[in-house]
Amino acid sequence: MQEAFSDETLMNFALGVPLQRIKWPKLEALGIEVIVRRDDLVHTRLSGNKFYKLFYNLQKAVGKTLLSFGGAYSNHIHALAAAGNEYGFNTVGIIRGERPKQLSPTLVDALAWGMRLHFVSRKVYQQKESIAFINQLYDQFGDIYIVPEGGANLLGVKGCQAIVKATESRESFDAICLACGTGSTLAGVASALNPDKKAYGISVLKGYDCLSDDVASFMRRVLISQGREDFVAEKLKLKHKGTEEGCVGIGKQSSPEYQNWEVVSRFHGGGYAKLSDELLTFINRFESHASFVIEPVYTAKLFWAIETMACEGLWSRGTRLVAVHSGGLQGRRGFTMKQLSV
Numbered sequence: 001m002q003e004a005f006s007d008e009t010l011m012n013f014a015l016g017v018p019l020q021r022i023k024w025p026k027l028e029a030l031g032i033e034v035i036v037r038r039d040d041l042v043h044t045r046l047s048g049n050k051f052y053k054l055f056y057n058l059q060k061a062v063g064k065t066l067l068s069f070g071g072a073y074s075n076h077i078h079a080l081a082a083a084g085n086e087y088g089f090n091t092v093g094i095i096r097g098e099r100p101k102q103l104s105p106t107l108v109d110a111l112a113w114g115m116r117l118h119f120v121s122r123k124v125y126q127q128k129e130s131i132a133f134i135n136q137l138y139d140q141f142g143d144i145y146i147v148p149e150g151g152a153n154l155l156g157v158k159g160c161q162a163i164v165k166a167t168e169s170r171e172s173f174d175a176i177c178l179a180c181g182t183g184s185t186l187a188g189v190a191s192a193l194n195p196d197k198k199a200y201g202i203s204v205l206k207g208y209d210c211l212s213d214d215v216a217s218f219m220r221r222v223l224i225s226q227g228r229e230d231f232v233a234e235k236l237k238l239k240h241k242g243t244e245e246g247c248v249g250i251g252k253q254s255s256p257e258y259q260n261w262e263v264v265s266r267f268h269g270g271g272y273a274k275l276s277d278e279l280l281t282f283i284n285r286f287e288s289h290a291s292f293v294i295e296p297v298y299t300a301k302l303f304w305a306i307e308t309m310a311c312e313g314l315w316s317r318g319t320r321l322v323a324v325h326s327g328g329l330q331g332r333r334g335f336t337m338k339q340l341s342v
């Protein structure tokens with residue numbers, strides 16, 4: 001069972017992802033080449049970055065019940081349920097909000113794949129990381145392995161390093177762009193990226209100012225866990241070696257000299273899961289020339305940001321960008337047909 005989750009298996013999945021050049025008139029006119037990493041196709045059932053974030057968590061959870069948290073349209077919950085069904089784990093989803101009369105398509109899939117759904121009020125959901133609530137989960141569900149919301153933990157970050165490794169071995173490029181929620185995918189990508197390249201994370205959240213700090217903190221932890229304390233200490237100008245625990249002590253302040261990455265916060269389009277007219281117009285135009293579909297919560301904001309920043313002159317002629325299509329298409333079912341042609 002453990003071989004199912006070896007480094008080699010992960011790399012084989014990552015290497016199997018198509019790298020596609022797309023037709024994009026505005027970018028072509030600027031002389032900027034875009035290669036799309038179709039991570040929406042990385043696995044037949046666990047789509048996108050959630051596959052990478054779960055991979056090493058699954059390795060560690062063998063023999064246990066997987067438990068995690070999310071909303072009714074969560075890509076992470078969907079991927080976790082699929083992973084349970086595919087690899088033989090029992091799964092429990094703690095779902096935000098009271099059970100609705102009609103389940104979302106996401107939760108219908110999750111149930112069909114054997115996930116136990118446990119609905120909690122928004123108020124209880126906010127307390128989901130409290131010791132009291134976690135202890136209660138152990139009492140109720142037994143031998144569980146808890147994956148944080150969105151798969152955002154150290155093992156999740158490490159899994160996302162494969163996205164970069166499997167791209168650098170096949171293509172040369174100058175920068176890599178991806179959509180950010182928790183920033184754990186960006187941390188994995190940036191920590192594995194050759195320092196002469198840059199990673200851009202497009203935040204989909206409105207008014208969340210700590211994303212850069214979260215990314216920096218994840219990156220330090222992952223580098224330290226890989227025995228690169230000296231590197232971290234040097235970059236942060238520490239007088240002592242960092243330790244993984246010490247990382248918390250280092251504080252969350254960002255360190256510019258450490259950054260081959262950047263969080264871009266002005267393309268939230270009104271906020272999480274909001275579909276503004278401007279974004280909708282962009283999606284329809286983009287999909288008319290692209291050979292794949294995108295969704296409003298994450299990937300539409302990514303491509304919208306790339307186009308806008310390119311038009312603003314951020315990248316010079318001849319730049320080669322990689323755009324990570326991080327999946328999430330199952331969540332598109334949460335938007336009505338009138339808004340989007342499905």
Ligand SMILES: *Cc1c(COP(=O)(O)O)cnc(C)c1O
Nearest residue numbers: 075181182183185298326327328
């Ligand atoms: C969850 C998700 C993201 C955000 O990933 P983070 O690691 O939380 O930043 C991006 N794109 C899609 C499609 C997602 O489902």
